[in-house]
Amino acid sequence: MNDTKKFVLYTTVFFYFSLLQPACVKTNESLQSSLPEIFLPEGASAEWILPPLKKELLPQDGWKDLRFSVDSSGHVWLSHNRSEIINPADSIRFQVKGGFDDFIVLERALVFSTDTDLAVIPSLAEKAEHGLVPIVTLQPLTRLPVREARLFPLKGSSFYIAGSSLDGRNFKIYLRRKLMLKNLFITDVPVSAVAGNGEKTYAAMGGVIVELKPGAKEADVIFTHPRADITSLAYSGDGGLFYSTAEGVGCIGAGGSSEFIKASSPIITIRKEILYVLLQSSLGVLKIIGIDKLKNVVSNQPVPHSN
DSSP states (O other): OOTTEEEEOOOOOOOOGGGGGGOOOOOOOOSSOOOEEEEEEEEEEEEEEOOOOOGSSSSSSSOOOOEEEOOOOOOOOETTTEEEEEEETTTTTEHHHHOOSSEEOOOOOOEEOSSSEEEEEEHHEEEETTSSSOOOOEEEEEOOOOOOOOOOOSSTTTTEEEEEETTOOOOEEEEEETTTTEEEEEEEEOOOOOEOOOEEEEEEEEEEEEEEEEOOOSSSEEESSSOOOOOOEEETTTTTTEEEESSEEEEEEEEEEEEEEOOOSEEEEEEETEEOOOOOOOHHHHHEOGGGGGSOOOOOOOOOOOO
C-alpha cells in the first residue's frame, strides 16, 4: 500500500474485564497476546477503546456467537451465547430470558431478534442497576418474516433483517424503515452480512459481496475474496464499503480492494463515520478514525496474503 504507515499497537490490560469475570483479572500482568497489524494512510488513526486480553484473562466458560454493536456515544455493547449483553463503559450487564438470535443498538433502544419476533427491553435502566446479573424479559414488537434473523443497523431507527424464510426454502433480506418492511432480495445462498444506507445495499454470501439495486431481479457481484468467506460488512457514506474475514479487515473502492488490518476473526461495524473492530480472540475493540482516507489508497492490486 503506497504512502502508508504501519502501526503495530501495544497496550496494557484495563480493569474493564472485572465487570465480566472479577475472579480471574490480574491487572499487574502485561499483555502478551498477539496483536493486529494495522496499515493506515496519512489522516487515519487507530486506538483501543477496549484493550485485548491475555488468554488466561478471557472468560473461562467459553463465549460463543459473539456479536457487538455501538451506541451513539461510542460505547460498545457485546453479546455472547445468544443470552447475555454487556456494556463495559456503562457497567451494564444482563441476561435475556429465553435468549435471542441477534441484537443491535439504535438511536433510542436495543432491538433484538428472537425465534419469532422483533423485541425490545421495556426498562433497561432500572433492571441494570442491581448488583447481581439481572434477567430481563423481552417485549415483542412485531412478528419476523424470517427465522434465525440477523440484524444490521443503518442510521436512525432503520435496519436490515436477513434470515432463512419461514418455509426454509431460501434466504431473504428486508429493510425495516418507519415501521414498514420492504423485501429486498431472495437467494438460495445463506447471507452472512448486510450493509448500506437504505438506497445502496450490499450483502455477503460466502466469499462474494453483491450489490442489491432497487427494482433489479438479480444482484451484481462487486467483489470476490480469493481465500476466505466474508464474515461482516460495514458501510460509510464517506469511506465506502468495508468487510471482514477470518484473516482481517479490508475496504472496497472504485479502484479495487485492499486489506488494512491483519487479525484473527474480527467483526466490524460503523457508527458516525468511525469504524469499530471487535477481535473475537481477545475481546479487544479498536476504533478507526478517518476512514474516508482509506478509499484513496485502494488499488487494483490483489488482497495481500495474511500469514
